[in-house]
Amino acid sequence: MPAADRPPPGRDGTAPPGWPEEVRPPGAPDWERTAVAWLYDLVPPEYRSHEVLRRYPVLLARFAGDHVTAGLEAARAGWRTVRVELAGELPPEAMEAAMTAYEREGTRLAAAAKGVALVGAALRGERWNPKL
Template identity: 60%
Template sequence: MHVPPGWPTEVLPPGSPDWEASAVAWLLDAVPPDYRAYGVLRRHPLALARMARHHVNASVEAARAGYRGAAVDLKEHLPPHAIEAVLAAYRREGPRLVKLATSVELVERALQGEHFIPRMNASEPGPSRRGGR
């Protein structure tokens, strides 16, 4: 089965046995631990994916805002080398979060019934969407 670029390695390909269970386990690792307490999210993986998408996208925005303001906010409290280390942490964390957001979106699309078709010479997944989006 084809999975698009950005598909998380921890999640089995859509349509394979137990793929939704692997998606739920992976998505639960992408959100705060308290989300595990809500049985509805385990019973309805699409709801979990939606919540994960919102959570991760908010984390991306928070990291961007944190990076933009870190030097100014911390200049009175930290030495310059510590501020640079904080900025370096943001520069590493930002791309990780963006990649995670892409992966969460792909899993959500698959849970909605989208099939991914390989495309020649294209980096984007080729959707075959059911139900439109």
């Protein structure tokens, strides 16, 4: 969601560090709708066919968390093993590009995992209070 479309944190809701940019802060108008849309963007499209996930966003957050965590574990395992498993199969520049891709994907997934945890907590009614 473009920054211009989001209320500033603190006006209609305050979001903790690591809150996804695509999700309005808790308490802002339509924040839960933006949370559900963002969570669905993280999971396979087939998840949309499960009525229970549409009905219970907190369960969708759980599924999204499991999915993102599995992806993060896979990226970490790939980063650790690609040099050994594909030694001699890729030219050095391709191996370096693969390592960079694993690093970027790991960073993206780690941020998504943190965001899912924060959104899931907010969907369960937990509110973040900034420390002064």
